[in-house]
């Protein structure tokens with residue numbers, strides 16, 4: 001008989017945990033054991049993102065009495081909360097300020113923490129954006145092709161682009177991917193904007 005690998009025993013723990021957390025009021029001994037076997041952050045890291053969110057919510061809302069009544073929640077709740085915050089922060093800093101693609105290889109600017117949510121605040125940001133967000137990556141977004149510190153910096157060309165102007169121009173020309181190998185199947189721009197909590201701009205492609 002072959003010994004269980006670390007991976008398979010970890011994923012077994014993960015299944016037990018998932019079952020337990022779907023009803024945190026009735027935790028089995030097995031679930032408690034699984035929760036204590038792994039460091040909390042490692043344990044929650046294996047859960048699907050939606051469940052990490054749910055666990056973090058539950059922890060936030062029941063923090064006061066959870067230690068006594070939900071041992072697994074008491075152990076994993078803070079880790080789920082932390083992981084959710086870390087993932088949110090990471091998504092924010094690697095989201096393209098033009099097209100909302102959220103898997104840039106690095107933040108577009110050193111101190112970038114997302115574009116302002118209010119339309120008016122966004123409009124008032126003028127390029128070059130390094131003034132507002134710090135050193136640019138000088139790389140292009142694989143989706144919309146905007147070059148951070150390239151297209152918004154007059155040093156690199158005659159034309160200086162704002163995020164908004166590039167977005168309109170790109171959509172008018174059909175919103176095709178700069179690097180099509182990075183394009184997810186079933187991709188839509190509307191869903192990409194929705195995932196970032198922004199409204200898709202009303203621009204009609206010119207064909």
Ligand SMILES: [Zn+2]
Nearest residue numbers: 096099141144
């Ligand atoms: Zn982009």
